[in-house]
C-alpha cells in the first residue's frame with residue numbers, strides 16, 4: 001500500500017515539475033472520459049493487471065474502463081471492444097522506476113462509424129509486408145479497422161495469382177518510372193525526359209505473404225479490403241495478357257504504364273476470355289481474404305476503345321445495350337452478382353454506381369462537386385439517398401497525397417491541399433439527408449503513391465493527418481474540437497517519432 005501511495009505522489013510531483021497538462025491524451029478521444037483523483041500503480045503492464053468482463057449492453061467495438069487506486073475493470077460485448085479497451089489503456093499508462101501508473105478514470109466509449117479506414121496504393125510504388133504490418137500496428141493503436149489495399153493498376157500488378165504466371169512476370173516490373181519531383185501525368189507512354197530509366201521491381205506478394213498479412217490484420221481486428229480494378233486501370237494486367245485488350249497491338253512492349261495518369265487501353269468487355277480472367281482473379285482473392293467486402297475499382301474508365309472494338313460492339317448488340325456507355329454498368333452488375341454468389345459485397349469508386357446497379361453494391365465517394373450551393377459530398381450523398389451504403393473519402397478531406405500546408409516540407413505532393421485542420425473538420429454525413437445517414441458506413445484516408453516513393457514520405461504524408469481522421473471516424477459529430485485535438489496530437493506525434501515513424505509536424 002505504501003508503494004501505491006508513493007507511486008501516486010511521484011506521478012503528481014513529476015507532472016507538476018514538468019509543468020505539463022495532466023489531462024489524458026487518448027487518441028481518438030473517448031466518447032466519455034471522467035478524470036478521478038488518484039493513480040493506480042502496479043508492476044508490469046496495466047493490461048495484465050486488469051479484470052475483464054462481458055456486458056452485452058455495450059455497443060459493438062465499444063468498451064468501458066474503470067480505473068481506481070485498487071484496480072482496473074474492463075467491460076465489452078465483443079472481442080473488438082476488449083481489444084480497443086486495451087489500446088486505450090496502453091495510451092493511459094506510463095512507466096518508470098520499475099512500476100506502471102494509470103491515472104484513475106471512468107471511460108465509456110464506442111465508435112460512431114463502423115468503417116474507419118486506411119488506404120494504401122502499392123501499385124505506383126511498392127512498400128512491402130513489413131511496412132504494411134507497421135501500418136497495421138498504428139491502425140490498431142488508433143482504432144482504425146479497414147485496410148483498403150490497392151493492389152492492381154495501370155502501373156503495376158502486385159499479387160501472384162495461380163494459373164496466371166505472366167501477371168507478375170510482366171505486370172509487377174516497370175523498366176522505368178517517373179523521376180523524383182517530376183510531374184508526368186499526361187503525355188505519351190514514353191515521355192522519355194521525365195523517366196528515370198531505372199528498373200522498378202519485380203515487386204509483388206506471394207500467396208504465403210498474403211496469408212501472413214491477413215493473419216496479422218485479423219489479430220488486430222483489421223479487415224483487409226483488397227482492390228482489383230476493373231474494367232479500367234488494368235494496363236499492367238494487359239501487359240501480361242494483351243489478348244484481353246480491345247487492341248492487343250497497343251501492348252507489344254508488354255510493360256505497365258510508365259507515367260502516371262489514366263490509360264485508354266482497358267479490359268475488352270466483348271471478350272469472354274477477358275471476363276473469365278477477371279472472374280478467376282476475383283475467385284482467388286475471395287478465397288485469400290476472409291472479409292465480406294471486395295473492391296472492384298470502377299473509376300476513370302475511358303470508353304474510347306469500346307467504341308470501335310468489334311467484340312465490344314457485338315456484346316452491346318447481344319445484350320440489348322444502348323451503346324458503349326452501357327458496357328460499364330453491365331460488367332458492374334455481372335461482378336456484383338459474381339461476388340454475392342461467393343458471400344461478398346462489391347465496393348467501388350463512385351463512378352461504378354452510374355446506371356442500374358443493385359442496391360447491395362457499396363459506393364466509395366471520392367469526387368466532389370462545388371456546383372451545388374450547400375455541400376461538396378454530392379455523389380456520396382446521392383448514392384446513399386438512392387439506397388446504397390457509402391464509404392466517404394472525398395479528395396479535399398481524405399487524400400493524403402495532397403499537400404499538408406507545412407512551412408518547410410521536404411516532400412513532393414500531387415497537388416491540392418488538405419491541411420490537418422481540414423482533415424479534422426471532415427463530416428462524413430455533411431449534406432446527407434437524415435433518413436440516408438445510416439447508410440454512411442464511415443470513411444478512410446487515401447494514400448495514393450504516384451509521388452510517394454518509400455516508407456519515409458508515406459509516413460510523413462499519412463501522419464498526423466490520419467490521427468485527425470481516426471477521431472473523425474471514431475466520434476463523428478461528437479469530436480471535441482480542433483484545439484483539444486492539437487493538444488493530444490502533439491503527445492502522439494512525439495510518441496510516433498520516438499517509435500521511428502516519420503510523422504510530420506502539426507503545422
Ligand SMILES: [Zn+2]
Nearest residue numbers: 246268309312
Ligand atoms: Zn473490346
